[in-house]
Amino acid sequence: MIKLKSIVRDRLRGSRGFTLIELLVVMIMAGILAGAMLGLYYGVVRSFADTGNRMVNQDDARTAINQMGRYIRMATSSASNQTSISDAIAVAQPQELVFYVDLDGDGQPDKVRYYLSGLTMKMATVAPNMGTNPPSYPAYTTDGVVVMNGIRNGATALFTYYQINPAYTSTTDAAHDNLTVITNPTSASDLLKIVAVGLTIYVNEVPNLSKGNVRLDSLIQIRQRYNGGLGGS
Numbered sequence: 001m002i003k004l005k006s007i008v009r010d011r012l013r014g015s016r017g018f019t020l021i022e023l024l025v026v027m028i029m030a031g032i033l034a035g036a037m038l039g040l041y042y043g044v045v046r047s048f049a050d051t052g053n054r055m056v057n058q059d060d061a062r063t064a065i066n067q068m069g070r071y072i073r074m075a076t077s078s079a080s081n082q083t084s085i086s087d088a089i090a091v092a093q094p095q096e097l098v099f100y101v102d103l104d105g106d107g108q109p110d111k112v113r114y115y116l117s118g119l120t121m122k123m124a125t126v127a128p129n130m131g132t133n134p135p136s137y138p139a140y141t142t143d144g145v146v147v148m149n150g151i152r153n154g155a156t157a158l159f160t161y162y163q164i165n166p167a168y169t170s171t172t173d174a175a176h177d178n179l180t181v182i183t184n185p186t187s188a189s190d191l192l193k194i195v196a197v198g199l200t201i202y203v204n205e206v207p208n209l210s211k212g213n214v215r216l217d218s219l220i221q222i223r224q225r226y227n228g229g230l231g232g233s
Contacts, residue, residue, distance in 0.1 A: 061203045061216045064121065064148040069220045071112060072197050075099040076224060079108050079128040079135035086224055089194050092185045094157035097197065111137045113144065116158060121147040121201075152202040152213045160198035161185050162219075195225040
């Protein structure tokens with residue numbers, strides 16, 4: 001840089017001006033400096049864009065988790081339930097959860113399905129057919145509405161299911177109110193034991209973000225199932 005300034009100063013003082021080679025050297029050096037400045041500028045812009053996208057991802061994921069948590073927490077017996085024990089959970093799979101909840105406050109539980117379709121979390125609902133005895137639930141006739149896009153869980157389960165630790169079911173002492181995971185709860189008896197649902201979401205709308213996926217976790221306790229040790233009551 002000092003040499004470049006010296007060349008420019010000497011030529012300004014002299015009478016013969018700049019040679020073509022000297023002009024080319026000046027232009028090349030100016031181009032290098034401009035390129036370095038532009039690279040720095042675009043690096044800063046990309047960093048801010050990545051941060052903004054990650055914040056949007058987190059906000060969207062939190063909103064989805066809050067909505068899902070509110071409905072799962074209120075899970076209740078189906079309209080066709082004929083027993084004294086809630087059948088609130090109908091399907092409990094790693095990437096799918098089906099349960100009953102009164103969505104519209106009409107006193108009749110709707111059947112809700114959360115499931116993963118590709119990279120999209122969806123929610124499907126169906127109201128009970130009160131014209132049958134006992135009431136029945138028609139099959140889902142339409143694809144679910146989008147809850148969240150950009151799910152990157154891969155083989156990681158969206159849903160994990162918990163029961164009251166069997167070692168502590170003989171007491172209602174709050175200190176013994178521990179949870180343990182139910183592995184593959186497919187039987188009716190296993191479904192009745194579920195008192196809480198764990199939700200784990202890896203989300204990333206823009207896969208090439210430099211800092212990768214955003215992970216959010218939530219443990220949702222089903223109100224009518226979580227009663228101090230009487231799992232499934």
